[in-house]
Amino acid sequence: MSKAIPEPVTRLIDAFARLPGVGPKTASRLTYFLLRAPDELSDTLSQAIGELKLKTRLCSVCYNITEDDPCDICKDPQRDATLIAVVEEPLDALALEKTGSFTGRYHVLHGVISPREGIGPEQLKIRELVKRVQSEGVRELIISTNPGMEGDATAMFIKAELAGAGLNLKMTRLARGLPTGADLEYTDSVTLMRALQGRQDL
Amino acid sequence: MSKAIPEPVTRLIDAFARLPGVGPKTASRLTYFLLRAPDELSDTLSQAIGELKLKTRLCSVCYNITEDDPCDICKDPQRDATLIAVVEEPLDALALEKTGSFTGRYHVLHGVISPREGIGPEQLKIRELVKRVQSEGVRELIISTNPGMEGDATAMFIKAELAGAGLNLKMTRLARGLPTGADLEYTDSVTLMRALQGRQDL
Numbered sequence: 001m002s003k004a005i006p007e008p009v010t011r012l013i014d015a016f017a018r019l020p021g022v023g024p025k026t027a028s029r030l031t032y033f034l035l036r037a038p039d040e041l042s043d044t045l046s047q048a049i050g051e052l053k054l055k056t057r058l059c060s061v062c063y064n065i066t067e068d069d070p071c072d073i074c075k076d077p078q079r080d081a082t083l084i085a086v087v088e089e090p091l092d093a094l095a096l097e098k099t100g101s102f103t104g105r106y107h108v109l110h111g112v113i114s115p116r117e118g119i120g121p122e123q124l125k126i127r128e129l130v131k132r133v134q135s136e137g138v139r140e141l142i143i144s145t146n147p148g149m150e151g152d153a154t155a156m157f158i159k160a161e162l163a164g165a166g167l168n169l170k171m172t173r174l175a176r177g178l179p180t181g182a183d184l185e186y187t188d189s190v191t192l193m194r195a196l197q198g199r200q201d202l
Numbered sequence: 203m204s205k206a207i208p209e210p211v212t213r214l215i216d217a218f219a220r221l222p223g224v225g226p227k228t229a230s231r232l233t234y235f236l237l238r239a240p241d242e243l244s245d246t247l248s249q250a251i252g253e254l255k256l257k258t259r260l261c262s263v264c265y266n267i268t269e270d271d272p273c274d275i276c277k278d279p280q281r282d283a284t285l286i287a288v289v290e291e292p293l294d295a296l297a298l299e300k301t302g303s304f305t306g307r308y309h310v311l312h313g314v315i316s317p318r319e320g321i322g323p324e325q326l327k328i329r330e331l332v333k334r335v336q337s338e339g340v341r342e343l344i345i346s347t348n349p350g351m352e353g354d355a356t357a358m359f360i361k362a363e364l365a366g367a368g369l370n371l372k373m374t375r376l377a378r379g380l381p382t383g384a385d386l387e388y389t390d391s392v393t394l395m396r397a398l399q400g401r402q403d404l
Contacts, residue, residue: 004299006269008257012250048214050248055210067208097206
């Protein structure tokens with residue numbers, strides 16, 4: 001069987017298969033696609049992957065991925081420095097940014113507290129957040145970790161840390177409830193319970 | 203919005219999104235995964251993509267992808283040179299190879315006749331197949347193009363070409379019928395019709 005596949009092909013299939021959500025079948029499909037595609041595509045892809053880490057770093061203020069330190073958002077005087085959305089991952093900051101309705105800045109934790117995966121608070125950028133609140137005159141933290149056990153526990157931990165440091169500021173959490181387009185009939189009961197609890201005046 | 207994503211990140215997301223089956227969401231997920239993954243993974247992936255085309259070529263006998271020309275299968279004296287499976291793509295040869303029950307050699311057409319996509323017979327390795335049959339004393343061609351209009355038309359075209367060249371040899375087509383594990387109730391009627399037509403003695 002191995003005779004049917006040359007080594008450079010196997011090597012790329014194996015590498016692709018290490019990406020999340022890419023099984024061995026998808027990995028071979030991608031590889032054989034690249035074999036047929038113009039050289040320009042493999043060149044672009046190879047170079048972009050090679051340069052990804054060389055040309056990016058974490059912003060020393062908010063820990064988002066950036067080319068320049070501090071990042072464009074932290075440097076932007078138009079963005080409210082007293083309002084910080086605390087997110088798990090850079091993609092979460094991006095999702096909030098896409099709403100076009102957040103005018104504050106971000107703080108990327110790079111994970112959540114997860115005893116199951118052996119991730120404790122010291123591995124997250126929580127100490128850095130406390131320092132930032134102390135020195136930057138932050139007015140409100142919107143804790144935007146994902147809804148769910150780990151995200152909620154991380155939110156509570158941050159609250160306790162800030163209280164422990166004697167920092168009293170407004171802390172909020174993203175609203176929970178029905179997503180747009182939801183169908184009550186098919187909504188899980190935790191979501192529905194949250195929607196009831198958070199009901200708003202008409 | 204663009205401010206939230208540094209350029210090297212966007213560039214890789216865009217490159218990933220050019221791969222088949224990879225939408226913009228998957229492309230960002232893969233990119234941010236690589237940002238967090240060990241450098242070794244991006245290095246391996248970047249290098250494997252870069253070397254894929256540099257280190258492979260088409261076998262000048264069977265047109266499969268290979269490192270050395272001719273390929274290992276065409277060079278292997280154990281493989282029956284008089285029995286050739288004609289396939290559309292290298293992955294199809296690989297699929298047959300994985301059965302472990304094919305002892306002949308391959309011929310990769312690199313596509314099928316498809317007026318819809320503007321692919322005519324002259325863009326496929328059909329002329330090369332005719333030459334090969336002429337010079338190599340081939341006993342049987344198993345036309346293993348995909349079942350369906352285009353694969354069937356390509357099979358008929360090859361048959362006509364060989365007849366036109368005065369070549370009389372056994373030509374077969376992979377059996378059509380029920381796949382293993384199929385449920386008659388959910389089988390499409392064309393497949394069921396083929397299974398009836400090709401029914402075998404018990």
